[in-house]
Amino acid sequence: MLKKIxxxxxxxxxSALARVALALPTLGAVLYDPPQPQAYAPWVFGxxxxxxxxxxxxxxxxxxxxxxxxxxxxxxxxxxxAMFGALVFLTRGVISPLFPLYLFxxxxxxxxxxxxxxxGTSIAIILLFLAAAALPGTQLDxxxxxxxxxxxxxxxxxxxxxxxxxxxxxxxxxxxxxxxLARPVEAQAATIPDAIRLCLAHVRSFFGVTSAIFIWESRxxxxxxxxxxxxxxxxPPLPGQGWAGPVAGGVAGSTxxxxxxxxxxxxxxxxxxxxxxxxxLLDPQLAAxxxxxEGIATAISCDALDGWLLIPKAAxxxxxxxxxxxxxxxxxxxxxxxxxxAWRDAAAREERVRVAHDLHDGILQFLTGLSLxxxxxxxxxxxxxxxxxxRIATLSAALRQEQQDLRRVLEGIRPxxxxxxxxGGPMAxxxxxxxxxxxxxxxxxxxxxxxxxxxxDIRLITREAVANAVRHGGARHxxxxxxxxxxxxxxxxxxxxxxxxxxxxxxxxSLRQRNMGPRSIMHRLAQLGGQLRLETGPQxxxxxxxxxxxAKAHP
Amino acid sequence: xxxxxxxxxxxxxxxxxxxxxxxxxxxxxxxxxxxxxATAAIATHDPDIAVLDIQVPGASGLAILRGIRSRGAAxxxxxxxxxxxxxxxxxEAVELEADGLVLKEQVADRIVECIENVASGVQWIDxxxxxRVIGDLARREARAVATKPLSARETEVARLAARGLRNRDIxxxxxxxxSTVKMHMGNAFDKLGVSSRAELAAMARDLGLA
Numbered sequence: 001m002l003k004k005i006x007x008x009x010x011x012x013x014x015s016a017l018a019r020v021a022l023a024l025p026t027l028g029a030v031l032y033d034p035p036q037p038q039a040y041a042p043w044v045f046g047x048x049x050x051x052x053x054x055x056x057x058x059x060x061x062x063x064x065x066x067x068x069x070x071x072x073x074x075x076x077x078x079x080x081x082a083m084f085g086a087l088v089f090l091t092r093g094v095i096s097p098l099f100p101l102y103l104f105x106x107x108x109x110x111x112x113x114x115x116x117x118x119x120g121t122s123i124a125i126i127l128l129f130l131a132a133a134a135l136p137g138t139q140l141d142x143x144x145x146x147x148x149x150x151x152x153x154x155x156x157x158x159x160x161x162x163x164x165x166x167x168x169x170x171x172x173x174x175x176x177x178x179x180x181l182a183r184p185v186e187a188q189a190a191t192i193p194d195a196i197r198l199c200l201a202h203v204r205s206f207f208g209v210t211s212a213i214f215i216w217e218s219r220x221x222x223x224x225x226x227x228x229x230x231x232x233x234x235x236p237p238l239p240g241q242g243w244a245g246p247v248a249g250g251v252a253g254s255t256x257x258x259x260x261x262x263x264x265x266x267x268x269x270x271x272x273x274x275x276x277x278x279x280x281l282l283d284p285q286l287a288a289x290x291x292x293x294e295g296i297a298t299a300i301s302c303d304a305l306d307g308w309l310l311i312p313k314a315a316x317x318x319x320x321x322x323x324x325x326x327x328x329x330x331x332x333x334x335x336x337x338x339x340x341x342a343w344r345d346a347a348a349r350e351e352r353v354r355v356a357h358d359l360h361d362g363i364l365q366f367l368t369g370l371s372l373x374x375x376x377x378x379x380x381x382x383x384x385x386x387x388x389x390x391r392i393a394t395l396s397a398a399l400r401q402e403q404q405d406l407r408r409v410l411e412g413i414r415p416x417x418x419x420x421x422x423x424g425g426p427m428a429x430x431x432x433x434x435x436x437x438x439x440x441x442x443x444x445x446x447x448x449x450x451x452x453x454x455x456x457d458i459r460l461i462t463r464e465a466v467a468n469a470v471r472h473g474g475a476r477h478x479x480x481x482x483x484x485x486x487x488x489x490x491x492x493x494x495x496x497x498x499x500x501x502x503x504x505x506x507x508x509x510s511l512r513q514r515n516m517g518p519r520s521i522m523h524r525l526a527q528l529g530g531q532l533r534l535e536t537g538p539q540x541x542x543x544x545x546x547x548x549x550x551a552k553a554h555p
Numbered sequence: 556x557x558x559x560x561x562x563x564x565x566x567x568x569x570x571x572x573x574x575x576x577x578x579x580x581x582x583x584x585x586x587x588x589x590x591x592x593a594t595a596a597i598a599t600h601d602p603d604i605a606v607l608d609i610q611v612p613g614a615s616g617l618a619i620l621r622g623i624r625s626r627g628a629a630x631x632x633x634x635x636x637x638x639x640x641x642x643x644x645x646x647e648a649v650e651l652e653a654d655g656l657v658l659k660e661q662v663a664d665r666i667v668e669c670i671e672n673v674a675s676g677v678q679w680i681d682x683x684x685x686x687r688v689i690g691d692l693a694r695r696e697a698r699a700v701a702t703k704p705l706s707a708r709e710t711e712v713a714r715l716a717a718r719g720l721r722n723r724d725i726x727x728x729x730x731x732x733x734s735t736v737k738m739h740m741g742n743a744f745d746k747l748g749v750s751s752r753a754e755l756a757a758m759a760r761d762l763g764l765a
Contacts, residue, residue, distance in 0.1 A: 439566030
């Protein structure tokens with residue numbers, strides 16, 4: 001629809017300008033040299049004057065209207081043809097000097113309606129032309145070469161109409177191909193081979209072929225791989241290590257046609273020029289094994305791989321251009337799929353590390369401590385039962401806390417259907433558990449709970465910060481402060497450890513540049529879009545974090 | 556009375572261990588939450604035995620042991636506690652001739668026996684640890700025999716690939732082009748009989764390369 005509106009309105013504008021450019025000189029010429037017969041000259045002048053005025057008015061209207069406005073070209077086109085028919089009739093019919101005006105009608109119709117316009121207008125003009133030849137007063141005078149002019153002009157209209165109809169057909173085809181190229185390549189898949197399969201299906205649909213083959217080499221793994229989507233003989237194994245690929249050297253990155261009969265082929269390197277290729281660029285034996293007697297080969301590259309797409313199809317020049325354009329799209333799609341794959345891989349690895357840390361620093365240590373306490377109680381049960389009773393009470397409380405922590409770890413592992421994880425409750429509920437785990441004191445000043453969307457991450461960040469303070473800074477006391485403003489939530493974690501090796505004030509960016517700082521906290525903050533300021537010195541470390549919160553809608 | 560230094564970053568373990576060992580009659584001269592504190596306390600207190608968590612932050616238990624061995628010092632004797640599933644660390648502790656090696660899951664039952672043996676000059680390694688180490692070394696040996704030896708460069712490439720680095724990053728790390736890295740990786744594939752990076756990573760871990 002958009003294509004139709006844009007095409008029609010642009011054509012209306014171009015035709016409107018051309019109409020003015022045609023009408024004014026014609027009017028001047030008629031004024032300077034009135035046409036025969038003299039009796040109709042005033043009519044001709046009057047009609048042309050009216051036509052010139054209409055042309056100017058149409059140009060004004062068309063150029064002032066927005067492109068999206070409904071087109072008016074069809075009405076003006078009917079007036080054009082009728083007006084030219086009348087002018088030709090009034091100026092000696094088929095031998096009229098105004099006959100070339102008809103050509104404008106055919107051209108503007110082609111611009112506007114492609115082959116349908118060219119064909120329909122040509123037929124209308126031929127009928128008008130024949131009618132003019134048959135009307136009284138315009139009969140041909142064979143002695144004055146009128147017949148010759150009649151035949152030549154008739155031939156002109158037929159040939160020009162046919163050629164313009166052909167151009168219209170081609171234009172429509174280019175539009176369709178442009179629309180096909182504009183279709184996004186859906187290659188988001190769990191693995192690169194799956195993404196390649198989707199790309200091959202796209203290629204089959206794009207070119208309307210029954211099969212397509214992709215041969216590629218990963219940039220990170222040696223060895224070529226092959227995949228076909230669609231029909232064909234079983235694919236034989238590719239040659240082993242050392243094989244340089246299916247295509248002869250010197251044509252890397254190009255698009256070319258292949259023929260098993262060895263005839264010269266065309267190659268397109270994306271530079272706007274077609275080159276002639278003699279000899280076989282594709283290994284003929286392998287091509288035969290892949291069931292490809294002729295076709296197109298085009299290079300595809302992205303960050304993850306380099307490969308060749310083989311399309312078994314008799315190639316036209318347009319096909320080569322299209323294959324070239326498509327290969328760029330496919331390269332981008334595969335690059336995106338590879339990046340997503342790498343991101344998923346990294347995220348899974350990070351999650352495994354996080355879970356391993358949670359389990360190692362949490363339940364595993366607790367169980368070790370518990371077994372030591374039980375052993376101690378076993379020794380003391382007869383000598384100091386009162387102390388044992390006290391230890392049992394303490395251990396029971398610690399066990400409950402550990403169960404809660406373990407539940408939170410499991411909640412963190414469980415896939416989330418949607419939205420953030422269930423937050424681990426108010427901060428005041430889980431901060432004492434951290435204090436017990438690390439045997440330190442924690443002072444909490446919680447003026448505002450974290451936004452629900454980041455609550456679980458805040459718990460993990462705090463846990464990491466406390467563990468770092470104790471393990472690396474030797475801290476014995478940690479203060480946690482939170483506050484909320486209209487558009488942000490703030491968290492400060494302050495410890496009394498001995499600080500980082502390099503004292504000072506840092507942002508996340510400056511920490512990254514110095515390759516220092518709490519990496520997992522920085523990473524998690526970056527994912528949440530939070531900001532970090534770190535101040536560290538011999539008296540301890542202060543982490544200030546800030547998270548934007550969505551503004552509340554005003555009633 | 557045997558004088559002990561304890562180092563573990565988890566207070567619940569450190570305190571439990573100290574309480575148990577005190578009750579068993581040992582003298583706890585220092586309790587350290589990290590490796591740096593342990594290193595300083597060893598110099599200060601000159602304990603008979605240092606009981607060190609293998610992954611204590613700062614200077615790790617292994618790093619402290621390595622330092623003692625490199626100095627050729629006879630004191631203190633070192634017992635390594637490990638909750639680690641990383642076989643390479645355990646193997647390294649054995650190679651460094653740790654005086655004692657106890658799995659954290661067995662520590663309550665075996666630490667006293669271990670300390671007593673070490674104090675009397677006997678190397679004491681937890682049976683479960685021994686089984687793990689022997690099994691692991693046997694697997695490595697079998698793998699090494701079954702596969703062709705990698706060159707130094709191929710080993711480097713395999714090690715970095717097993718850590719998840721892409722060829723471009725490996726190339727930057729080793730000063731090689733991507734195509735050279737790929738060539739070395741292809742050779743490593745052939746020699747180890749693997750066909751993907753994932754298999755290469757698993758094999759490198761099995762061989763103790765990563």
